Amino acid sequence: MKSRLFQNLIAALILLVAAGACFFPLLSHPSDVLVGIQNQGYNDTTSAFIAFKNYQKICWEQFQQFPYWNPYSLLGMPWLGTPQSSLFYPGNWLFFFTNA
Secondary structure, three states, rough: OOHHHHHHHHHHHHHHHHHHHHHHHHHHHHHHHHHHHHHHHHHHHHHHHHHHHHHHHHHHHOOOOOOEEEEOOOOEEEEEOOOHOOOEEEEEHHHHHHHO
16 A cells, blocks of 8 residues: 555656656746747837836826827827827836836
């Protein structure tokens, strides 16, 4: 009975080590799940959204209002009503009030 339990534990340990070896890169860099394996999680999408948040923060600091228009994208485009700007998402309000 004990030898059967011991064999099962050894088999489970071997499977756990094998799975850990296969998923180690994913566990060490979890941002790669979201944006792919490119420059440690930094790609076109993240660089664009960092620039968007920076533009919004600069407008807020200089004029104390949300930006209505973005003159830097596509020869100018509406910014307040664009879902891509995510101005009204509460999680992004932290960017306005912190140095993130």
